Amino acid sequence: MLKLLLTSLLATVAWCQNNTNSTTFTNPILDAENADPWVIRHDDWYYLILSDYDKISLSRSRVLTNWNDAESKLLFQAPPGLNYSTDIWAPEVHNLNGAWYIIFTADPRADSPPPEVDMWCEYSCPAVHHRMYVLEGHGTSPWTTNFTYKSQLDTYDQFAIDGTYFQHSSGLYHIYSCWYRQYDAWPANLCITKLENPWTVSSPFSERQIISVPSLPWEKTPYGRASNDRLSSNEGPEQLTNPTTGQQFVIFSAARSDNRNYCLAMLELVGTNPLNPADWRKHQYPVFYQNPEEQAYGVGHASFVKSPDGTEDWIVYHGMKDPLNGWSARTIRTQKFTWNEDGTPNFPKPGYGPYTVPSGQA
Template structure:
């Protein structure tokens, strides 16, 4: 659950605005994974002639852009937000996402005030070790139509009722904006990590009181727990990294989220489908009983999760961008960023491939 990277190595990388992320092998017709050799929690989107990418680096929010979905050699980079010291959002910046809402751009990200290390007088309240007890969700606003030229400034902390919150995302349905994030039942639980949903009045303002917050998914299946099938307690059982995915043909709404633990070979993607009209009603969500994207030992592709979704340059193909690891014994520091094409099943659900390294055909129109 706790997405610590190798801080010493990545901090230098992230602070340098001119940095071009390590890249894969790409030619005119094929590419191989990973597309970036260091990184986790990738968020990629298309706007105009460019693909844009950001991911966890612990210290700031850096945005990259490339005209290729799979080739980031020489990609331009820009520092979007670097927090000042001494704030509640100064350290451990995780899982940034950039969304276009109301004609402006919004970065939603996770952070904490003290490098994931609460004082003993706080942590003693937790049933389990809970270093992330002070993690919360924050928003940076970018004014302007172009994310590269936008004027960025810190906007607000999202209200998560003074409780643990990571991996927040925006979910849009029927002209209503929602905040979905990884949460605990209570302030000092430590485990399990669940999926919570609240209504939003604005991209930086939650409108639901605590009494209306809903938990729409908890780790209930063997594959959502670490070690696999853990029966003794809920420690390390996680639902996190939620992402909205819409079938462009049928309009079906899915929430693709990560389960188990992100430094572990068992990390995988799971699926909720909105089968009713009210995302705030847990009964309107249907959980798939099996993971929909998971490790592929035959190709040494482990710990695959925390995905985002985009399309090929000609809009004819759907693509998943995710992180994974080749050597799961090295934990968080082993994660790299990959991309693969996916399709749709006859029932309208996404049909994800087995994770691997390729070579694969480059996206159509690239």
């Protein structure tokens, strides 16, 4: 009887910690395995967009800290036999010029190129056919909008994953993970091109710029690898703007996503031209990284959102408790972050809580 009462009490405590009426919460905020979370807030709702092989789904919740009972709907089912039919990764939903756009990565043949293609790569390159694609919809919210296929986003017929939009006073840009050449396989770098509109690249290939390469020890897998660039990655770029100073950053993931050393890195735009690599300054250390004391490993691919009352900044990211299980161990978490005196973001150590819920969350 005592054991039964104790089990019931623990279950009640766990429920209360994640209940929408609680003043605290614990990570993860979604029990199911998932990764690459993109969250926005619109009209008093939080929206979480995720992918699953050949489909994109959207969930909505009044609270940021519990998605287990959130409403969910299918936004897009990829038709078979097309270049974007399989391995859909890292979708994002953006409101641009009065319309909604979903930008995502996809592949035509389940990430499995034929030997005649793979042989051109110095290392095995299963992602060689991944490209960027765009869906478009018109509506008052992403929940009520019907999305249809718009276009492939030109990456010069080269590997491209984890693309995002970078909004700047000089225009709209596409930042994504790229290779130097078509069959490089590694390293994965960050490229930028200018856009005519959310689905059309205006930069010719000669103006594509690489603004970050995984040259630092913590950007490589294994850590500090010196013999070659295999598994060295910069990916998952996301724009982050200081709401007070206006400083613009790109927070991106470094190392490898199925590894304990996966972390977040930072570029700051210190000039006026996003297409000029010299106008970007790279922070020499990771800004968000594993916390072995709390078994929080492989933290990366973040998005950023405000608390319900708009007074706090929150990072939503994926991480893993068991780094030996790779991609299947990833779950979605969130924590509050602040800003340093120099205007750079001050991210906390990743962990599980309990943490105080976002300000204004009922």
